[in-house]
Amino acid sequence: MSENGPADAWDRLRALPMGTLVELTTADGARWRGAVVPPHEMSGDRVLQLKLPTGYNVGVRVGPTDQVTIVEAAPLNGNGGSTPSKTRPSSATGPWIGLLTTGGTIASRVDYRTGGVRPVREESEILGFYPDLERDGPVRVVPVFDRLSEEIGPPDWEEMARRTVDTFSKGASGVVVAHGTDTLAYTSAALSFLLEDLPGPVVLVGAQRSPDRPSSDGFTNLTAAVTLARHPELAEVVVVMHDGLSDDRFAIHRGTRVRKMHSSRRDAFRSRNGPPIGWIEGSTVHLVHPFRPRSTGSPRYTGPMGTGATILWFHPGLEPSRAEAFVAGARGVVIAGTGLGHVALSHLGWIKSAVARGTTVVMTTQCLEGVADPFVYATGRELARAGVLYAGDMLPETAYVKLLWALGRSDDPHAVAELMKTPKAGETEGRHEAEDHP
């Protein structure tokens, strides 16, 4: 089947199903034969992507009068390549782990049809990707949603918390939440506040490299997370990710004290203001710092999250009017202040009015390490007198998540302030050792 319709060659080519084998002769006489594949998102105008028989993709600029011959229709389903599939090993019996998938790099693969990332949803596909997961017992996949983590918000935290409770009540001995890494630490903080009386570990895990890459850290991270989820004593919300650049050691971070500190490294996640709770090496879990043990009660969901809180990052030159406009109408604001928790005194006015209106104002440090303390400098003392709550060594993001949680529990600013001051999930500690933490 071959002929040239009246239409522009480019329009004809774009209408073809992906995978169609075509022969294209351009105006300068060059002849190309290959399968039509989706264009790169950054491809130029009228540039056709062809996959040559060698496997290389090439970009060919298509002129209106180029000759197009359809050599072979697109295969119905891929090109017949074998998909790695995995049936559940029969030996996988005994206590099981619930694997909640929420999207993100760890549960995704590159989709060449759209050029984007496609979530992996089916249990068989996930276990096919990660065949080592069931080495020590069964894993049941619980699809929650498919979202890149920058799209995840407080209602999603509630959903994850409820599904976690649900999974435990169905008999899981531990829960792993596979999550995008961008906002993983917000979610880990949220789950830390939203879950009480846990009967086992809730382990959040992600990947900095997608699993279609042979070097993906997802393989080893998820294996380590499942290993920890089988731990018989620990029962709190933690994050498990690479501890360094090697694939042999994984850090266990408390859910409220962890932060993504690098945009791309495998060991991007770091505990702030103290060491991780422990490490995982191979199938060995080393818990070297105090952790929350299993509860004998039933797991409880303590939501919902409130609304109307935000974070304000103070910087030199920030006009008080701009800051005031930004927080207008908010029920609570977490300020990431300079140093020990300061803003220019010119901001005192709007802060006082906000507090007077019942807005909860919380001060943290943008240093991300160390405490916010009002008593060292006069500015801090002024702010504290104005009613700003100093959050100690709580991370700004954790303070924001806790503030939302507190606003969900009470409309009374005094009650909210009490909740903010009361340690709940290891989010603040008074003692800091003189160790060096990278």
Place this chain on the structure above:
Amino acid sequence: MKAGLEVHQQLSTGKLFCDCPAELSETVTRTVERRLRATGGENHAIDAAAAFQASRNLTYIYEATPTSCLVELDEEPPNALDPAALDVALTMALLLGARPLDEVEVMRKIVVDGSNTSGFQRTALVAVDGHVDVDGRSYSIPTICLEEDAARKVGESKDGIRYRLDRLGIPLIEIATGPEISNGAEARAVAEEIGMLLRATGKVRRGIGTIREDVNVSTEGGARVEVKGVQELRKIHQYVDTEVARQVALLAVREKLTARRARVPDDEPADTTHLLRGSATGPLGDAAAHGGVVLGIGLPGFGGLLAPPGESRERLGRELADRARAAGVRGLFHSDEVPSQGIDGEVVSSLRRLLGVPATDDAFVLVGAPKAGTAHRALHEVRTRAREALAGIPSETRDPLPDGRTRYSRPLPGRDRMYPETDVPPVPVDPARLRALRAGLPERPREARARLVERYALSENTALALQRAGEVERFESLAGRGHAAPLVAQLLAKEIPDSGGDDEPFDFPVGLLDQLLASLERGEFAKEGLGRVVAALAAGAATVPDAIGRSGLVTMSRGELEALAEQLVLQNAPMIAAKGPGAFSPLMGDLMREVRGRRDGQEVAEVLRSAVARKLSPGAT
């Protein structure tokens, strides 16, 4: 027989996807341990070569250096494709009359042997449909690619393979010829021509390992076999010729196997450990004695064909052993090796009974390993290879060995291992860029040769030898410093390449060559000794005087030379009387043996000629 080449040349433009310099380093700043696993590409199909490597389940240790960064560690996304490297690739495309693409798309080629931290090599097709002309023939150049070089393997142990990241990411231009080469000598000539063109760009790295060739060889009735990573251009013809010989020998074995109706049964391997304990020596004895296992399989009809006496050394037994080794055992033992390693007589009979191969036309294969799983895997590979022997010759990738032979490396990768590198935007090749490159194209080798002949009064052959040796630039630099052109050419195109023998010669710094020539010009040694001084420098002499000393080229004074000539003439008076001036030639040979390299040859001739003349002159006694 048909052969095609892929020439890979490193560029000196800096790394392809980051801002690191394209330089090796001996400083290791940190090490990182990683594992890789095979993953599906675009079609979710797992490539055979990738699956094979991943099945070895190895740990890889990466050494970071000051010339590598987070990109090489697979810890940061790649930068955009380096425009300077792309310019060189486009320049080559224009020199080879190829058609550049409108838009260059970077692909990921799955490679899980650990040589890339990411598990894939980034590669892009830049141009198609070129050609290169050599000795009056035109060879097609179907593709010109730009890709990143792999990490450098620096060690291997049972714990894993150790790679250094300095080489990872250095740009490589890959130029592939069509399968149109008909013998080893032609292969070498084509590779040399492409090498000269690459060097003409002035943007290539020099030295050992900076240019590597893959040789694809197919024989009639055989299969495509890729010999990967030949570093010495001068050995290309050997690899082509030995590969052809291997395929021919194996095809002959196949005919015999077919005639005998040989077969490869599916029976479970049998445990032979108890039969060998106490009798076998070598690796099998070790395995049997130290808690390991020795497993065996029978191969009916293969007897005598694994290592036929007196035939080519490319035997089927070696093929089986290579596969077994690739699966992680030290090697294998087969029935054509009886008697050896203590396996003889009654033990052989017991083995044949146990393995169900009683006849001498039948073979058996034994593999020893500390763990049964490893031995099973190895025998599985052996069986696969034996089955392939019944069908013909398997398509595979082979590693070149220093002796000109090759060794099994892995299955030949297919198209399933390629998928788009989404982290790198495609690069449009705009016509203005091509116009600019076309306007500034470097001198082609033919033109350069004509210029060398014209400007330096070299012969065409000498100019060509300089180009083949990749020494035009240094030749012009040294000649520009006032050294005599013929002498510089002799040094660069003959003495230095010869000093390496069959291997790549030592990479002399240009400053040292300058000193060497200056020393020669000062008469500290004679031209005839140049080769010996070069060899001494290559062998480690620190300075030119040191090399002269080590070469035994202690200079001789004019007076000493004259005395030596006189003495020679006296000793040979009867011969001179008989032959007259014709006595000069034999005497010159004798004298040169004494003084080569210690005085200039012309001067020696002159001194000897006058001594002979004096002897013959009337009145001489």
